[in-house]
Amino acid sequence: MLHHTDFKLHPQVIQIGYYWGEDGHAEVYLLEGERPVLIDTGTISTPKTYLVPALDTAGYRLSDIRMILNTHGHYDHVSGNQAVVDASGAKVWLPDADADIAQNFEIQFERYFSHRDVLADRPDRYAEAFKEIKQHTALTPIDEYLRDGQQIDLGRGIQLDVVAAPGHSPGSVVFYWERAGIVFTGDSVVGAGSRPGGLPWIFFPGLYKRSLRRLLALDIGTICLGHHYFSLTQTRTSVKYGEDIQKFLIESEQVLDILHSCIWDTAQDSDENNVAEVIRQALPKIQKYFPVTVDSQSGLPMRLGATGTLQAIWQELLKNNGKQIEV
Numbered sequence: 479m480l481h482h483t484d485f486k487l488h489p490q491v492i493q494i495g496y497y498w499g500e501d502g503h504a505e506v507y508l509l510e511g512e513r514p515v516l517i518d519t520g521t522i523s524t525p526k527t528y529l530v531p532a533l534d535t536a537g538y539r540l541s542d543i544r545m546i547l548n549t550h551g552h553y554d555h556v557s558g559n560q561a562v563v564d565a566s567g568a569k570v571w572l573p574d575a576d577a578d579i580a581q582n583f584e585i586q587f588e589r590y591f592s593h594r595d596v597l598a599d600r601p602d603r604y605a606e607a608f609k610e611i612k613q614h615t616a617l618t619p620i621d622e623y624l625r626d627g628q629q630i631d632l633g634r635g636i637q638l639d640v641v642a643a644p645g646h647s648p649g650s651v652v653f654y655w656e657r658a659g660i661v662f663t664g665d666s667v668v669g670a671g672s673r674p675g676g677l678p679w680i681f682f683p684g685l686y687k688r689s690l691r692r693l694l695a696l697d698i699g700t701i702c703l704g705h706h707y708f709s710l711t712q713t714r715t716s717v718k719y720g721e722d723i724q725k726f727l728i729e730s731e732q733v734l735d736i737l738h739s740c741i742w743d744t745a746q747d748s749d750e751n752n753v754a755e756v757i758r759q760a761l762p763k764i765q766k767y768f769p770v771t772v773d774s775q776s777g778l779p780m781r782l783g784a785t786g787t788l789q790a791i792w793q794e795l796l797k798n799n800g801k802q803i804e805v
């Protein structure tokens with residue numbers, strides 16, 4: 479019998495769900511090649527709490543893991559690496575463009591988690607959020623860098639193509655098992671976001687659009703997402719099949735387009751060019767589509783990452799003189 483957070487979605491693929499903090503939830507995928515391989519490893523507590531029991535029910539131990547393939551460098555996907563490496567000597571493969579954030583928590587925090595409190599000028603809350611996220615984080619060793627176009631053979635018929643899909647982070651990649659029609663996307667495709675009251679994390683909007691178009695061209699029968707992302711039209715789920723996949727990819731681009739127009743319209747209407755003020759004024763428009771939680775004191779989104787995403791869209795818009803994000 480499988481552990482309650484596990485789901486065997488293919489004879490050689492098991493999804494292992496894990497939780498952390500107040501409402502963090504994401505997915506690790508176990509691939510049964512010649513030896514077991516993990517796609518991502520979760521937070522610092524994931525190996526002991528979730529991976530060991532899941533591996534046990536599948537007939538493995540943590541020490542059997544041969545390789546860790548990381549979809550990107552965020553703490554909630556790579557912080558279990560060190561414990562798995564300690565137990566197994568597994569090799570860690572991580573996208574080169576995300577190596578800096580995976581190996582330096584201060585850099586990661588500043589780039590992805592700091593915007594809300596910097597724009598609101600709240601160093602106290604910055605320190606609080608820093609502490610909260612840091613307790614779930616462990617830095618990772620890296621043995622090999624993942625790059626677009628690589629092929630990785632795991633044995634027993636599992637061959638993965640590495641496809642660069644930047645946008646959520648600069649290094650984000652997907653692993654495409656063409657013969658099985660399965661793609662593992664990590665956070666490369668973010669729908670309408672993963673947390674209630676938040677927004678999808680799109681820190682490089684132009685690259686994100688291009689990546690979605692590239693994934694649309696692949697022949698995919700099963701998509702395995704890194705979180706159970708919200709959707710405007712579909713059930714909230716982390717594995718999708720058949721025509722739902724194409725719809726979800728298209729919708730993910732539409733979500734970005736909506737955020738982009740809300741920001742652009744606001745800037746046009748008010749001639750405002752202070753980013754915090756643009757975001758404050760755009761929020762009522764954005765809330766018509768997404769139930770974003772707003773902090774009453776700052777007037778900015780409450781959820782970490784949401785302000786950073788809107789700021790990134792604003793910056794992209796300035797770069798393109800307000801025109802649609804180029805693909």
Ligand SMILES: [Zn+2]
Nearest residue numbers: 550552646665
């Ligand atoms: Zn991420």
